[in-house]
Amino acid sequence: MSYKGRDVYMVSGGVTKFAKASPDMDFRLRVKKAFDYALNDGNITIQEIDGSVASYFSDHFQRQLMAGIMVNDYLGLSPKPSKRIEGGGATGGLAFQTGFEEIASGRMDTCAVYGFETMSHVNTWKGNEFIALASDTNFDYPVGGFYTGYYAMMANRHMHEFGTTVEQLAKVSVKNHGNAIHNPYSQSPMKLTVQDVRNSPMVSTPLTRLDVCTMSDGAAVAILASGEKAFEIADREGTKPVKIASIGTGTDTMRLSDRPFGRVPLLSNEKESDYKDLKYPGIHSFRAGRTAAKEAYKGAGITDPLNELDLVELHDAYTSSEIQTYEDLGLCKYGEGGQFIDEGKSELHGKVPVNPSGGLLAAGHPVGATGIMQAVFMFWQLQHTVKKHFKDDTLQVKNAKRGLIHSHAGTGTYVAVSIMEAVQ
Amino acid sequence: MTLNPDAKMEETQKGAEVYNVDPLIVKSHYEIDYIHSYAQDSEFFRALGKKKLMGSKCTNKKCGYVYATPRGHCMICGSETEWYELPNHGKVHAFTTCFFGGEEFLSETPFNLAMIEFEGVNSLFMARLIGADAEDLYIGMPVKAKFRRNQKFSPTDVYFVPDVAKK
Numbered sequence: 001m002s003y004k005g006r007d008v009y010m011v012s013g014g015v016t017k018f019a020k021a022s023p024d025m026d027f028r029l030r031v032k033k034a035f036d037y038a039l040n041d042g043n044i045t046i047q048e049i050d051g052s053v054a055s056y057f058s059d060h061f062q063r064q065l066m067a068g069i070m071v072n073d074y075l076g077l078s079p080k081p082s083k084r085i086e087g088g089g090a091t092g093g094l095a096f097q098t099g100f101e102e103i104a105s106g107r108m109d110t111c112a113v114y115g116f117e118t119m120s121h122v123n124t125w126k127g128n129e130f131i132a133l134a135s136d137t138n139f140d141y142p143v144g145g146f147y148t149g150y151y152a153m154m155a156n157r158h159m160h161e162f163g164t165t166v167e168q169l170a171k172v173s174v175k176n177h178g179n180a181i182h183n184p185y186s187q188s189p190m191k192l193t194v195q196d197v198r199n200s201p202m203v204s205t206p207l208t209r210l211d212v213c214t215m216s217d218g219a220a221v222a223i224l225a226s227g228e229k230a231f232e233i234a235d236r237e238g239t240k241p242v243k244i245a246s247i248g249t250g251t252d253t254m255r256l257s258d259r260p261f262g263r264v265p266l267l268s269n270e271k272e273s274d275y276k277d278l279k280y281p282g283i284h285s286f287r288a289g290r291t292a293a294k295e296a297y298k299g300a301g302i303t304d305p306l307n308e309l310d311l312v313e314l315h316d317a318y319t320s321s322e323i324q325t326y327e328d329l330g331l332c333k334y335g336e337g338g339q340f341i342d343e344g345k346s347e348l349h350g351k352v353p354v355n356p357s358g359g360l361l362a363a364g365h366p367v368g369a370t371g372i373m374q375a376v377f378m379f380w381q382l383q384h385t386v387k388k389h390f391k392d393d394t395l396q397v398k399n400a401k402r403g404l405i406h407s408h409a410g411t412g413t414y415v416a417v418s419i420m421e422a423v424q
Numbered sequence: 425m426t427l428n429p430d431a432k433m434e435e436t437q438k439g440a441e442v443y444n445v446d447p448l449i450v451k452s453h454y455e456i457d458y459i460h461s462y463a464q465d466s467e468f469f470r471a472l473g474k475k476k477l478m479g480s481k482c483t484n485k486k487c488g489y490v491y492a493t494p495r496g497h498c499m500i501c502g503s504e505t506e507w508y509e510l511p512n513h514g515k516v517h518a519f520t521t522c523f524f525g526g527e528e529f530l531s532e533t534p535f536n537l538a539m540i541e542f543e544g545v546n547s548l549f550m551a552r553l554i555g556a557d558a559e560d561l562y563i564g565m566p567v568k569a570k571f572r573r574n575q576k577f578s579p580t581d582v583y584f585v586p587d588v589a590k591k
C-alpha cells in the first residue's frame with residue numbers, strides 16, 4: 001500500500017470551548033461558530049469551499065439522523081458535495097483523513113472538515129451506556145456495558161506485563177490537566193497531584209475518576225486545501241498553511257477477546273530481539289495504533305519518531321491509553337511507557353510534549369469533534385500562533401516543526417494517525 | 425368535501441416536562457423494543473441452558489484457530505468455524521472491579537469483569553466474576569464456569585467463580 005496523490009495542506013481551523021453542557025447552542029450553531037472562526041482567521045470566503053466532510057459519532061446522542069447534512073445546510077454549503085464519516089472515538093481523525101483524500105485525489109481544492117457531538121442530551125450514565133453500545137452487543141455489552149471497565153482490564157494487563165504503576169498513570173492526568181490551565185478552550189483545567197488522582201473516586205480498578213475523560217459538548221473545524229490553493233490563500237494577510245505530510249490508519253477486532261497473541265509489527269527503530277517473549281497485541285497494546293503509525297511514518301519518511309517529532313496530540317480517553325500509545329507510536333519501546341512519563345519525556349518541556357492542549361482528559365472529548373480539535377491545536381502549534389488563539393503562549397512548543405495527531409476508537413478498534421509539518 | 429375555517433386541534437391534558445426556560449429545554453422521551461436475532465451465534469446462547477460453554481474452532485486443518493468467544497468465520501483464514509466445547513475451568517487473564525457503569529448496569533455495581541483464558545484456546549472470553557472481592561482478584565487466578573438455572577439468553581447466563589475447595 002503506498003500513497004500517490006497531490007500534497008495537502010491545512011489552511012485554517014476553529015474550535016468552540018468544550019463544556020459539559022452548552023444548551024444555548026445546538027450542534028449546527030456550534031459548528032457555525034467554529035467554521036466562521038476558521039474562515040475569518042484564514043481569510044477565506046465560504047464561496048471558496050468546494051465541499052465538506054461531517055464528523056460525528058453517535059446517532060443515539062444526537063437523536064437526529066442525518067445531522068451532518070443539517071450542519072452543511074446551516075453553514076450554507078449546500079448544494080456542494082458532502083458526506084458523513086463515523087468510526088467511534090476515531091471519527092474525527094478518520095474524517096480529517098477523508099478530507100485529506102478529497103484534496104489528494106484532486107477532486108476538491110478546498111474541503112471543510114467539521115466535527116461535533118452533543119453529549120449533554122443524556123445523563124452521564126446513559127451516556128456511558130450509549131458509548132458501550134460501541135462494543136459487541138451479543139457478547140460484550142450485556143456483560144460489561146462500560147468502556148472504562150474494558151480499559152481498566154487493558155491497564156491491569158499492561159501493569160502485569162510491564163510493571164506499569166498507578167502512579168505512572170496518575171502522572172498523565174496531572175500533566176494533561178495542568179497543561180489545560182493555559183488552554184482557554186479546555187473543559188477541565190486543574191492543578192493536581194498524583195495523590196489527588198489516586199484519591200478521587202474509583203471508577204473501575206485501577207482507574208479513578210481523574211484517569212478518565214468526561215462527556216462534552218463541542219465542535220471543531222479544519223479547512224484543508226491543495227498546494228496551489230493553500231499558497232494562494234497564504235499570500236493574503238496573516239495566514240500560513242501547514243502541510244499534512246502523511247496519514248495512516250489501522251484497525252483491530254471489535255471484541256477485546258479476539259485480539260491475537262502474535263508478534264509486534266516492528267518500526268524501523270526496533271528489532272525482533274526487542275520483543276522475544278512478548279505476545280502481541282494481547283489486550284495490553286493497540287495493534288491498530290501501531291499499524292496506523294507505521295503507515296504514517298512511512299509516508300512522512302520518519303525512522304526515529306522520538307527524535308523526528310516535536311510534539312504529539314494523542315487520544316488520552318484514559319491515562320492508561322496515553323501510556324499504551326507512547327509505545328504504539330514508538331516514542332519508546334513496548335513496556336517502557338511508564339518510564340517514559342516518569343522521565344518527564346512527554347511533559348510540556350520534555351523531549352516530545354504529548355497533549356500540550358490538555359488532551360481528551362482535560363480539553364474534553366466531544367467525540368466527533370475530538371480528532372479535529374487535535375488537528376486545530378496542532379495547526380496552531382506548527383503555525384506558531386498559539387499565543388494569538390489562546391491569549392497565552394505558555395503551551396507554544398518552541399521550534400515546533402513536525403507533529404503527530406492520533407485519534408482512537410473502541411478498545412483500539414480504529415486508529416488514525418496523521419503527520420503535520422510547518423511550512424518554511 | 426369539508427372546508428371548515430373553525431377546525432380546532434384537540435386540546436389534551438398531556439404536558440411537557442420543562443427543565444429550563446431560556447434556552448427552552450424540555451424532556452424528550454424515546455423507547456424501543458428490538459427484534460434481535462443471535463443468528464449464527466444462537467447455539468452459544470442455547471448451549472448455556474445445557475451448562476455448556478461453547479467456543480468455536482476453525483475448520484481449516486492448516487489453521488485450526490480456537491476461539492473462546494465464538495465467531496462464525498475465522499479471522500485468520502476466513503474459513504467457517506465449527507462449535508467447540510470449552511473447558512469449564514480457566515484462569516483470569518485480566519480483571520477489574522467496576523464501581524460505576526452504564527445506566528443499564530449501574531444498579532449491579534460494584535461488579536467484577538474478567539477476561540478468561542483457557543488451556544489450548546487461542547482467544548479470550550469476557551465474563552462477570554463473582555464470589556471474590558476487588559482485593560481478592562489476581563492475574564492467573566483459577567476460575568470455573570457456573571450457569572444460571574433460569575436462562576435469560578444473555579452471555580451472563582454463564583459466570584465465573586474462584587476455583588477453590590468449598591469452605
Ligand SMILES: [Zn+2]
Nearest residue numbers: 482487498501
Ligand atoms: Zn482459520
